[in-house]
Amino acid sequence: MEIKIMQNELLSLINISLRAISLKNNTSILEGILFIVKDNQLTLKSTDLELAIETSTECKVEKEGEVLLNASMISNIVRKLPNDEVYIKVDREKVFIQSENAKFNIIAMDIYSYPEFPTFENKVDFYIQENLLKVATKQTIFAAAIDDYRIVLNGVDVEIENKNVDFVALDGHRIAKRSFKIEEDIEKKVIIPPRALNEISKIVPEGSVVGVSLVKGSAIFTFENTIFSTRVIDGEYLNYKALFSYEHKTKVTVARRDLINAIERANIIYKAEKGDLVTFTIDDSSILVEGSSEIGDLKDIIDIKKEGDNLKIAFNSKYVLEGLKTIEQDFVEITFNGRAGACIIKPEDENIDYTYLVLPVLLQDSQY
Amino acid sequence: MEIKIMQNELLSLINISLRAISLKNNTSILEGILFIVKDNQLTLKSTDLELAIETSTECKVEKEGEVLLNASMISNIVRKLPNDEVYIKVDREKVFIQSENAKFNIIAMDIYSYPEFPTFENKVDFYIQENLLKVATKQTIFAAAIDDYRIVLNGVDVEIENKNVDFVALDGHRIAKRSFKIEEDIEKKVIIPPRALNEISKIVPEGSVVGVSLVKGSAIFTFENTIFSTRVIDGEYLNYKALFSYEHKTKVTVARRDLINAIERANIIYKAEKGDLVTFTIDDSSILVEGSSEIGDLKDIIDIKKEGDNLKIAFNSKYVLEGLKTIEQDFVEITFNGRAGACIIKPEDENIDYTYLVLPVLLQDSQY
Numbered sequence: 001m002e003i004k005i006m007q008n009e010l011l012s013l014i015n016i017s018l019r020a021i022s023l024k025n026n027t028s029i030l031e032g033i034l035f036i037v038k039d040n041q042l043t044l045k046s047t048d049l050e051l052a053i054e055t056s057t058e059c060k061v062e063k064e065g066e067v068l069l070n071a072s073m074i075s076n077i078v079r080k081l082p083n084d085e086v087y088i089k090v091d092r093e094k095v096f097i098q099s100e101n102a103k104f105n106i107i108a109m110d111i112y113s114y115p116e117f118p119t120f121e122n123k124v125d126f127y128i129q130e131n132l133l134k135v136a137t138k139q140t141i142f143a144a145a146i147d148d149y150r151i152v153l154n155g156v157d158v159e160i161e162n163k164n165v166d167f168v169a170l171d172g173h174r175i176a177k178r179s180f181k182i183e184e185d186i187e188k189k190v191i192i193p194p195r196a197l198n199e200i201s202k203i204v205p206e207g208s209v210v211g212v213s214l215v216k217g218s219a220i221f222t223f224e225n226t227i228f229s230t231r232v233i234d235g236e237y238l239n240y241k242a243l244f245s246y247e248h249k250t251k252v253t254v255a256r257r258d259l260i261n262a263i264e265r266a267n268i269i270y271k272a273e274k275g276d277l278v279t280f281t282i283d284d285s286s287i288l289v290e291g292s293s294e295i296g297d298l299k300d301i302i303d304i305k306k307e308g309d310n311l312k313i314a315f316n317s318k319y320v321l322e323g324l325k326t327i328e329q330d331f332v333e334i335t336f337n338g339r340a341g342a343c344i345i346k347p348e349d350e351n352i353d354y355t356y357l358v359l360p361v362l363l364q365d366s367q368y
Numbered sequence: 369m370e371i372k373i374m375q376n377e378l379l380s381l382i383n384i385s386l387r388a389i390s391l392k393n394n395t396s397i398l399e400g401i402l403f404i405v406k407d408n409q410l411t412l413k414s415t416d417l418e419l420a421i422e423t424s425t426e427c428k429v430e431k432e433g434e435v436l437l438n439a440s441m442i443s444n445i446v447r448k449l450p451n452d453e454v455y456i457k458v459d460r461e462k463v464f465i466q467s468e469n470a471k472f473n474i475i476a477m478d479i480y481s482y483p484e485f486p487t488f489e490n491k492v493d494f495y496i497q498e499n500l501l502k503v504a505t506k507q508t509i510f511a512a513a514i515d516d517y518r519i520v521l522n523g524v525d526v527e528i529e530n531k532n533v534d535f536v537a538l539d540g541h542r543i544a545k546r547s548f549k550i551e552e553d554i555e556k557k558v559i560i561p562p563r564a565l566n567e568i569s570k571i572v573p574e575g576s577v578v579g580v581s582l583v584k585g586s587a588i589f590t591f592e593n594t595i596f597s598t599r600v601i602d603g604e605y606l607n608y609k610a611l612f613s614y615e616h617k618t619k620v621t622v623a624r625r626d627l628i629n630a631i632e633r634a635n636i637i638y639k640a641e642k643g644d645l646v647t648f649t650i651d652d653s654s655i656l657v658e659g660s661s662e663i664g665d666l667k668d669i670i671d672i673k674k675e676g677d678n679l680k681i682a683f684n685s686k687y688v689l690e691g692l693k694t695i696e697q698d699f700v701e702i703t704f705n706g707r708a709g710a711c712i713i714k715p716e717d718e719n720i721d722y723t724y725l726v727l728p729v730l731l732q733d734s735q736y
Contacts (some may be wrong), residue, residue, distance in 0.1 A: 073663070076636045079630065102633055133375070186548065242640030265470055270442045296474030 001037050001065025001090040003189035007081045007099060009057055013044045014075045016055045016226055019199040021071045022048035032068040035088075039060055045117055046071065051196055052118055055226040059323045065090060068109040077104055096106045105226035118229055120220050124211035126160065126184040130204045130223070136167040137201050137328045138176040139354055142195035155191035155233040158219075168240065169194070174319050175240055176326070179353040191237055196230035203228070243330045243342060243357060248335035250282060252306040253348060259287070260324050262300040263317050266291025269298050277361060278317040282336075283310050291317070312368050313339045314361045320345075323356035339368065369407050369433025369458040370460035374469060375449045378490040381412045382443045384423045384594055387567040389439045398437040399475045400501040403456075405429055413485055419564055420486055422593045423594040433458060436477040445472055456514055456560065486597055488588050492579035494528065494552040498572045498591070504546040505569050507694045507722055509562040511544035512537035523559035523601040526587075536608065537562070542687050544694070547721040558582045559605055564598035571596070611710060611725060616703035618650060618697055621716060624700045627655070628692050630668040631685050634659025637666050645729060646685040650704075651678050659685070681735050682729045688713075691724035707736065 003105045043056040059224075067090045078086065081099040089096045091107065092193040097104040145153035147170065157168040163185050168177045196219070204210055204223050211222040214232075221228040263278050269291040270276040279286040282304070289300045313336060324332065329347035336343050345356040402413040411424040427638045435458045446454065449467040457464045458476065465472040468679050473488050505524075513521035516539065525536040536545045564587070573576055579590040582600075589596040631646050637659040638644040649656040650672070657668045681704060691702065697715035704711050713724040 073636065077633070080633045080636060082629075084656075098610075101628070101669040103667045104637075105666075106662060171624045261450075264469070265448045265472075268441065268448060269472075269474075296472060296475075301469040330703070 001035070002061060002062035002088070003037055003042060003059050004062070004085050004087050005042060005057070005059035005098050007078060007083050007086050009059070010042075010086055011075075011078050013042070013055050013057055014078055017044045017046040017053055018071060018075060018205045019203055020046040020048055020053040022050075029109070029113050029115075031071055032114065033071045033074060034066065034068050034111070034114060035066050036066045037102075039064075040351065042360075047115065047117065049115065050193065050231050051199060052229045057225055062089075066111065067095060068111040068114055068222065069095065069106075070109055071107065072360075079107075079318045085185045089239070091315075094299065101282075118218065120213065120215055120218065120227075120229065122222075123213055124222065125186055125188060125213050126165070126182045126211075128165070128182065128210050128212060130206060130208045130210060132180050133204065133210055135181060135328075136165075137197040138170040140167045140176045140180045141197055142169075142322055143171060143356075144194045145171040151233055151239075152191050152235040155193055156197060157189070157191050157237040158214075159189045159237075160214075161187045163364055168237070170238065170240055173316065174356065174358040175243065176323065177244075177357075178188050188214045189237070190219055190235040191235065192219050193233060195231060196228075200228055217335075244344070244355065246337050246341065246346070248308065248337055249260075249341075250306065250311045250336040252287065252334045252336075253283060253305040253331060254287065254302060254334065256324055256327060256330060258302045259289070259332070260321065262289035262302055263321050263324075265289075265290040265300055266298045267317055269293050269296050276317060277310060277314055278320065279314040279363070281312045282306060308336075309338075311336055311339060311341070314363050314367075315343070315358060316361055317356045326351075326356070327354065339363075369403070369435055370430035370456070371410060371427050372430070372453050372455050373410060373425070373427035374642055375451050375454050377409075377427075378454055379443075379446050381410070381423050381425055382439075384571045385412045385421055385588055386439060386443060387413040387571055388414040388416055390418075397477070397483070399439055401439045401442060401483065402436050402479070404434045405432050407432075411676065412584075413554065415483065415485065417483065418561065419567060420597045420598050421594065422468050424487070425593060430457075430615040430705060434479065434718070435463060436479040436482055437474075438477055443473065445474075451654055452528065459634050468688040473697065486586065488581065488583055488595075488597065490590075491519060491581055492581075492590065493556060493581050494533070494550045495553055496533070496548075496550065496578050496580060498574060498576045498578060500548055500574065502569045502580055503696075504533075504548060505565040507546045508535045508537040508544045509565055510537075510690055510694065511539060511542050511724075512562045513539040513669075518606075519601055520559050520603040520694065524565060525557070525559050525605040525609060526582075527557045527605075528582075529555045535721055538606065538608055542691065542724065542726040543611065544691065545612075545723045545725075546560065556582045557603040557605070559603065560587050561601060564596075565667045599724065612712070612723065614662060614705050614709065616676065616705055616712070617709075618674065618679045618704040620702045620704075621673040621699060622655065622670060624692055624695060624698060625698070627657070630655075630657035630670055631689050633657075633668055634666045635685055635689075637661050637664050644685060647680060647682040647683055647690065647731070648673060649680045649736075654659075677706075679707060680706055681711070682731050682735075683711070683726060684729055687688055687726045691726060692725070695721075695722065707731075 036043045040055050042059045045054050089099045093108045095106045095108050140335045159166045166179045208223045213220040266278045279290045287302045323345050327347050329349045331348035332350050334345050342357050409424050409535050410427045413422050419632045446625040455466045461476045463474045466558035527534045534547045574590045616652050634646045647658045655670045659666045693714050697717045701716050712723050
């Protein structure tokens, strides 16, 4: 193998490949990135057996071939090279890398036991704009359970029907659901590991369109010169839909930033970083936000628009905050169904189909 | 005690005070900041028994008094308040803090056992511009020893005579020395803990002038409304001066950034983060920079101007890099005294009086 390629192009391929290199993996063969040169193309492959990435670019090819290089070593080397043409020549296990006056001689990894790479029928089920994929990911993955024995809850449920896609994640305390329209009329369901969605978000270039294929056992995301695949989680997702349908008794519209600030002030009163109880006392034109512990108390009053009943209700502040922070609009609409019922937070903007449901914490009767 | 003060002014006083709050301290009384209100002034005091800070500002005083508040709690509260007027009222141990609609009730710490604060005769020995103090600190503290049994080496030696100040730090491998002129003709010596210099650098406002007083056992830095004092290290500093005076056999002028890049490339070849051996082979117009280990090797060639003998010499790359990185000028002049002699790095600009001496590592004869 013998090629010439610009340093910045090579570095961007390597940075994409690194997303599928897991440092937690104990199999040293998976610490390698496979370089394949064929037909004027350089292709880099990497996998941790859950994620697999294949990314390519054109380059000047003197000689075809392939080589497995330690991912952290090759990325450190290329990162430190000048932004100029890089020459790479491989002769059996000997790898020579040169740019300007800098010359590296390193040893390749043994390619022999590198795992077979998954190959997929290349049929895209639907297309999604990069920014929408990133927002839907950001607005749901934080709500997925972690290490729950019901393994489906550790993933993000993706359901497609009637030209609509739902991203849903939930744990025992809240549900986050982001929906958006697509042009393709298909019907599919899949549960995707949050880490996969997170890693894709980091490498999809701005402005690109992502093709998504859902095949047995895998989800495949294709964009520009990259194919990103992930194993999916087997099983049937929880039927959460009934939880969203109730007649609310109280409806509040509030400036999102004001409510976040008040809850964060209440949080100071707790020593634990995870946050703690915050109570809302809702009357006709304001919410009184309160936090208290043995070290003090906070009371803050926020202006609101309200319809329906007055209410006093308590929450774990962490769960309310995470939902509020993931919304991008200035105002939110919050509906309540009594002090023991779920609360639903949505952006006031009706064009954004995001719904965040959070369960309250019950207080002793004397505290209401 | 009862005052009104703008949130940003209060926060900036608190941020200054926090520099003397040590989290490693086990004495909970020292986790407090002492608030003293007197004569239309709010003064904050904090100390960890090594550093002591006193910082003041004017505010609206309704009632004089003092209170000891947990540093992290009060800083969290003030940080989260709107940038508006803050009202603080203290009634025995009860502290009430209000800004707009946010009202905190917290409990003060017991002031009874708070240590007596050091007081100093307020005579400034010399004045130094803020930027010069920060540069002299940055260019020396990294070279001070850490936990050396010769405790003087754990500090920065500050020597003043003939209207000149030397900041010097050294460990067994290198010496860093930064000198600058002052207007005052005094003669004093003191050894200052690096942490003190580091903390001052973080809080001295840009463009300010710092008055320095050296009294028995302490160094005091005064700027704007703040008095920062530190205990100094007892003892006589090493006589390092003879090490700087030698006839060099080789003198090289090189672009600082090129040399840093080459050494960093050589570092990739080592798995340990601390860096390792780098060799320089100096001939008439270039340095060949080399690193090698069991995983590979790097050779890089850099253009130089040279006077004197050719030379092959090896260094611990970390020590050379740290010196090169702390210099701000584009070109450096490096003098050598044979393969076993010290090497001295200076900025090429003669107006900058910085000298960094680093000892080589000896190789086996066969490697030269």
